Amino acid sequence: MSARDDALWSVQFRREREQSWRHLESLIGKSEKFGRRGLAYQELAKLPVLYRAALSSLAVARSSVLDQNLREYLESLVARAYLVVYAPQRTFFEVLRGFLLGGFAAAVRSIRWQVAASAGAMLLGAVIAYGMVVADAENFYLFVDSNMASGRDPSATTESLRATLFADPDELDGLLPFATMLFTHNSAVSILAYGLGFVFGLPVLLLLLQNGMILGAMTALFHQRGLAVEWWSWILPHGVPELTAIALCGGAGLAIGHRLVFPGQRGRLQGLAEVGRRMGAVVGGAVLMLLLAGFVEGVFRQVVHDLWARYALAGLFAFAWFAYFRWAGRRES
Amino acid sequence: MTTLADPLAPQLVTTPEGLVLRFTTATASERIAAFALDALLLTLLLAAGAILMACLAPALQGAVRPFFALWFFLLRFCWFAWAEIRGGGRTPGKRRFHLRVIRSDGGPLTAEVLIARNLTREIETFLPVLLVISPDLLFAGHDGIVRIVAVVWVLVLLFFPLTNAQRLRIGDLLAGTRVVVSPPAALARDLAATGKQSGAAKDEPAAAPEFSFPPEQLRIYGEHELSVLEDVLRKAPADGKDPTLAAVAKSICRRIGIADPSAALAKPLPFLRAFYAAQRGHLEQGLLLGKRRRDKHAR
Numbered sequence: 095m096s097a098r099d100d101a102l103w104s105v106q107f108r109r110e111r112e113q114s115w116r117h118l119e120s121l122i123g124k125s126e127k128f129g130r131r132g133l134a135y136q137e138l139a140k141l142p143v144l145y146r147a148a149l150s151s152l153a154v155a156r157s158s159v160l161d162q163n164l165r166e167y168l169e170s171l172v173a174r175a176y177l178v179v180y181a182p183q184r185t186f187f188e189v190l191r192g193f194l195l196g197g198f199a200a201a202v203r204s205i206r207w208q209v210a211a212s213a214g215a216m217l218l219g220a221v222i223a224y225g226m227v228v229a230d231a232e233n234f235y236l237f238v239d240s241n242m243a244s245g246r247d248p249s250a251t252t253e254s255l256r257a258t259l260f261a262d263p264d265e266l267d268g269l270l271p272f273a274t275m276l277f278t279h280n281s282a283v284s285i286l287a288y289g290l291g292f293v294f295g296l297p298v299l300l301l302l303l304q305n306g307m308i309l310g311a312m313t314a315l316f317h318q319r320g321l322a323v324e325w326w327s328w329i330l331p332h333g334v335p336e337l338t339a340i341a342l343c344g345g346a347g348l349a350i351g352h353r354l355v356f357p358g359q360r361g362r363l364q365g366l367a368e369v370g371r372r373m374g375a376v377v378g379g380a381v382l383m384l385l386l387a388g389f390v391e392g393v394f395r396q397v398v399h400d401l402w403a404r405y406a407l408a409g410l411f412a413f414a415w416f417a418y419f420r421w422a423g424r425r426e427s
Numbered sequence: 428m429t430t431l432a433d434p435l436a437p438q439l440v441t442t443p444e445g446l447v448l449r450f451t452t453a454t455a456s457e458r459i460a461a462f463a464l465d466a467l468l469l470t471l472l473l474a475a476g477a478i479l480m481a482c483l484a485p486a487l488q489g490a491v492r493p494f495f496a497l498w499f500f501l502l503r504f505c506w507f508a509w510a511e512i513r514g515g516g517r518t519p520g521k522r523r524f525h526l527r528v529i530r531s532d533g534g535p536l537t538a539e540v541l542i543a544r545n546l547t548r549e550i551e552t553f554l555p556v557l558l559v560i561s562p563d564l565l566f567a568g569h570d571g572i573v574r575i576v577a578v579v580w581v582l583v584l585l586f587f588p589l590t591n592a593q594r595l596r597i598g599d600l601l602a603g604t605r606v607v608v609s610p611p612a613a614l615a616r617d618l619a620a621t622g623k624q625s626g627a628a629k630d631e632p633a634a635a636p637e638f639s640f641p642p643e644q645l646r647i648y649g650e651h652e653l654s655v656l657e658d659v660l661r662k663a664p665a666d667g668k669d670p671t672l673a674a675v676a677k678s679i680c681r682r683i684g685i686a687d688p689s690a691a692l693a694k695p696l697p698f699l700r701a702f703y704a705a706q707r708g709h710l711e712q713g714l715l716l717g718k719r720r721r722d723k724h725a726r
Contacts, residue, residue: 102708103715105620115614123611126515149444158714160707162654163615163661170612173448177527180443181515182535189538274493278500282549285504289550292597350601367531367603374543374602381504 104159111151115168118144118175125178145175196423198379201372202342203419205349212344215299216337219306220313227314237311246312252319259321259328260399277388280336281381284343288350288377295351302344309337327401330408332391338415339380339387346373346380436592438605440533448533450607452593453526458606462552464520465510469502476502503553508545512538516604525610531603544602551596555585618660619704638691638701644683645709651722653710656703660696667696675699 101109121141124132133141152168159165184192202209226233231248238247246258283301290297309329316325353369354362390407398404435452442448476498480491510518516528516536528544530536558581562574588594593605656675663669676695679702680688691698710720719725 102619102704102711104707104711105617108617109620112614129515146444149442149446153446158711160650160653160710160714161617161619162657164617167612167614169449170609172446173450173609174611176440176442176448176533177515177529180533180535182537184537193539274496274500278496281500281504285546285549289547289597292547292601363531363600364603366600370601371539371543371603374546375539377546378539378542 104161104164107151107154107159108161108164111147114144114147115151115171118148119171122171122174122178126174130181141175142179145172145179148172148175193375193379197375199419199422201375202345202379204372205345205376208348208352209341209345212298212302212348213337213341215302215344216306216309216341219303220310221306223307223310224314227311228318231315231318234311234315237307246315248315252321255316255319256321256324259316259324274388274392276391277384280340280384280387284340284380284384285377287340287343287347288373289347291347291350291373292354293351294354295348298344298347298351302340305340323401327404327408328395331395331404331411332387334408334411334415335383335390336387339383342376342380342383346376349373435594438529438531438593438607440529442533450529450605450609453524453606453608455588455594457524457526457608458588458594461518461520461524461526464523465507465518468519469506472506473499473502504546504549507548508538508542511541511545516541521606524608526606526608528604529607531605536604540602540604544596544598544604547596547598547601551584551587551598555581615661618657618700619707638698638705640683640702640705642709644685645706647683647723648706649720649722649725650710653703653706656699656706660699660703663696663699667694672696672699 117140121133121137121144124137125141130138148168149172152165152172155161155165155168223233223237226236234248246255283305287298287301290301313325313329316322349369350366350373353365357365360368394407395404398407435454437452438450440448440450477495480495480498484491507518511521511528514522517526521527528536528541530540558578584597588596593599595605599605659671659675663672672695673692676691676698677688679699680691685691713720
């Protein structure tokens with residue numbers, strides 16, 4: 095190289111390496127714009143080499159180069175390169191597959207006691223409401239607002255109550271909107287339960303109690319009219335995935351609240367991040383369960399009126415979910 | 428508790444190679460701007476969906492409303508997570524303002540992390556927006572004290588990021604993420620380089636012997652003054668006709684004790700360039716030998 099001997103050491107340093115930095119910069123630019131697929135095979139193979147070279151340039155520049163602009167350039171270059179080189183490698187479908195085949199179940203297993211507590215809170219709400227409505231039918235209005243009841247209240251006749259459990263086949267047009275409405279509503283509640291965990295989990299318990307109370311009050315109403323078997327055939331097919339999903343989200347909220355109150359040895363911030371990521375997975379899975387529940391609720395339940403078929407589906411769901419959460423992904427963990 | 432005037436704490440990440448990288452934390456205003464852009468995009472997508480459904484209404488018959496509800500749901504709960512997963516931690520709005528999400532421990536930004544940080548948007552942004560647009564929907568059937576509590580509660584969530592030094596949202600806390608700003612830095616020319624690389628190639632070879640500085644004149648200043656001089660030189664116009672340059676040259680001459688400053692003051696830009704190169708060479712020489720002079724007050 096015909097470098098002048100009197101040039102500063104740092105000028106020579108830059109002259110020798112600048113080309114490789116520029117090369118790295120162009121590769122990163124491409125990768126940031128188009129993702130890894132924007133890079134050809136040879137470019138991909140060069141990326142880590144150029145990255146390490148830039149990293150060592152930065153280390154040298156920090157300790158012994160006083161060109162401010164050069165240092166800022168290298169800091170930014172290496173930071174960007176670092177994020178590209180250490181980006182996650184798996185594609186979306188690989189992630190989804192791993193999640194469904196075990197990641198979800200494992201995340202749920204890790205909070206089984208919180209899920210049990212959240213199911214317990216719901217059950218408690220249901221029992222309280224059931225008892226109070228049986229004691230005095232007027233109490234029904236304490237738990238269910240008229241908008242939600244839409245005619246299913248103590249003033250309705252037994253016949254009209256029965257009719258709500260078996261949709262008129264001529265009115266199937268309304269099924270899709272109903273299913274969508276249920277799905278979006280339930281998912282919103284579940285995601286809310288996760289977010290509310292941040293406030294020490296207390297609002298989560300209230301939300302679960304309230305949800306249980308609606309169920310309990312309705313159950314009391316239908317039981318008193320001698321419609322118990324029909325009522326459970328109506329509620330169980332979708333209730334199994336739906337109530338499970340709500341219990342899971344409640345459990346996730348409680349787990350976050352729990353970690354907030356008892357941060358453990360690693361401190362609140364880190365513990366919270368660790369549990370928060372895991373619970374994000376739980377909520378994502380629960381939303382998928384709610385999608386299934388919404389479909390069953392909005393379509394299957396309205397079309398199929400046979401009690402045995404309804405109970406069979408509910409039983410099948412219960413067994414499948416139990417088996418899934420019990421065993422899926424065991425081997426990997 | 429921090430205040431708005433405090434500088435934001437940077438996020439330090441140790442690479443597997445053992446070097447500590449310093450990420451600049453994004454300010455609240457940058458994040459608000461990025462969010463506003465994303466919200467605008469979201470609104471446009473919602474409107475586009477509505478128009479599309481309206482056009483397809485005859486074909487869809489009764490299914491328009493559910494499809495629209497589903498579309499709204501996807502945008503409201505899934506769009507941010509999807510955009511961040513796809514863009515490697517950058518939504519279109521973040522991209523525009525050079526923001527990006529990183530993990531606080533520097534680990535890979537997996538899908539679950541991004542989903543976890545976006546699940547709380549519901550209580551952090553959509554609720555406050557709802558409070559402004561249609562408070563009745565939020566308070567349905569409640570009044571008095573309940574409303575006040577709800578408003579306070581929503582405001583606490585909304586302003587939570589301003590209470591910590593890294594502008595963390597609750598979602599950031601739950602997912603262990605930080606939002607950093609990383610504008611691409613340009614590599615400008617080396618001010619100490621001579622020859623072809625420099626812009627003022629014509630007069631510089633002549634300038635080099637014109638000004639020379641004995642070592643005792645280079646012992647005055649430190650790294651801080653050097654970087655200030657670098658700033659001055661980088662901002663200077665190419666023709667060197669800037670009163671700042673003359674003023675800087677004058678004070679340098681006085682400080683390092685040049686007996687006759689007339690040559691320097693006649694050509695302030697070449698003088699300052701030559702001094703910059705000489706001073707940098709001197710200080711870097713010291714660094715190689717393990718001697719560091721932070722500023723002129725250092726002993």
